Amino acid sequence: MSEERRDAFKLSCDWLSIQEVVDTVSSTSCGALSVFIGTTREDEVEGRKVIGLEYEAYESMAQSQFSRLCADIRDHWPSVIHICVHHRLGWVKVGDASVVMAISSPHRRDSQEAIQHCITQLKANIPIWKKEVYDTQEASWRENSE
C-alpha cells in the first residue's frame, strides 16, 4: 500500500485549473481532499476601484520554500498523501483565482488542518508579491498582514 507522495508546485501565467490541482492530489488511498482557492476580491481603496493584481515571484526560492513547507506539513500531519499548489504570476483580474491548493489524506481532519497551515505559511514564507492595480491606473504593492 506504500505510495509515492507528491509535492507539486507550479507558478503559472495562465488561468489556474482547479480540476488539474485536484487530479494531482487524487489517490485511491485517500478519503478526503481539501482545497483552498484564493481569488481577487472586488474592492475599493480610497475611492479607487481594484481592477486586478500583478504578481511576481523569486521563482527558484519560491520552489525551495515550497519544499520546506511540504516537509513541515508532513512533520505535523504524517498521514498527508499529496500536496499541490498552483500560483498565478503576472496579471490576474478581479474574480480570477490567484492560488489553488489541494491536500489529500485518508481522513478529513488531517487534510483540513494541513490546508490551513499551507495557506498561512505560503503567505508568510514564499517569496511572491502582488501589486494592486486601480481603475485610476495607479497601483500599490501589498503586504500580507499575517
Next chain:
Amino acid sequence: MSEERRDAFKLSCDWLSIQEVVDTVSSTSCGALSVFIGTTREDEVEGRKVIGLEYEAYESMAQSQFSRLCADIRDHWPSVIHICVHHRLGWVKVGDASVVMAISSPHRRDSQEAIQHCITQLKANIPIWKKEVYDTQEASWRENSE
C-alpha cells in the same frame, strides 16, 4: 454591495463536477473559497476488497436538514457568502467523489472553519446512507462514527 446569498444543495446520480460546485459559490466579493471533497477509499475489510459504495437518501428531509445546516453556518460565520453541497446517490465506485462542498467568504478563516463544520454536520444530521460493496458481492451498511 449587498449580494443575495445562495444555499445550493443537489443529490445526484451523476459524476460530481468540482468546477460546477466552485462556480456556484464564486463571488467577486469573496477572496476565499474552501472546498472539501469526500471520496471512496480503496479499503480491505476482513480480506474483502471494497469496490464501491451504494448511497441512498431521504431526499425531502435531506433538503430541509441542509437548509437548517446553512442557517446554523450563517449564525456562526455571518460573513459566509455562498454554500453549495453536491452529494452522489446510487453507485459510486472507489476513487470517485461522493460529496463535493464549497463555501465562499471575504476572508479565508471563515470559509475554512465553516467547511469543517459543514462536513461534520452533514455526516451527523443529513439523512443519507451508504452500503459498502465488496469484491465478494457481499455488502454492509456503514455508520458514521462521529
Next chain:
Amino acid sequence: FVKLCVIVLYFAQSKDLTGLKVEEISPVPTPISSGDLWGLLLQRHPRLSILQDHVVLAWRDLYIPIGEEEVPLRDGDEVAVVPPLSGG
C-alpha cells in the same frame, strides 16, 4: 381514540430487513408515543428488532427518538425509519 393511516418509509438496513421501501399502515391509534409506533412496526416486521437502540424515527423533518414522547400524527402523515446515518 381516533384511528388514522400512516405512510412508513424504510431506509438502509430497515429497507433490507423489511424488504419494503414504503408501506401504508392503518389503523394507527392516536395519541401514540414514538415507542408504541415503533412497537407496531416491530409486530409487522420482527426482523427490525436488530435495529432496536440504533434507530430513530423521522416525522415532519424532525428526528424523533424512540420513547415515551407522543407524536401528534395526522391522517396521511409520513414517518420514516432512520437507521444510523452514513452520508459524506
Next chain:
Amino acid sequence: FVKLCVIVLYFAQSKDLTGLKVEEISPVPTPISSGDLWGLLLQRHPRLSILQDHVVLAWRDLYIPIGEEEVPLRDGDEVAVVPPLSGG
C-alpha cells in the same frame, strides 16, 4: 580582504525604486555583514531607504535579516532584496 562580485536581484517595491530587476555589484568586500551589504545597496540607490526596517535579504534560499550577522558570500553569489511578502 577579498573582493568579489555579487548579483543583486530586486523584487516588488525595490524593483520599482531602483528601476532594475538585477545588477552586478563589484567589488564587494568580504567578510561583510548583511547590514553593510544593505548599506552598499543604499549608496547606489538612495530611494531604497524607504524600505529600511521593512526589508530582508535572501541568499542561498535563506532569509537574512539586515543586521550584524556576517554573510559568507562567495564570488558570483546571488543576493535578493525581499520587501514584505504578499503572495496568496
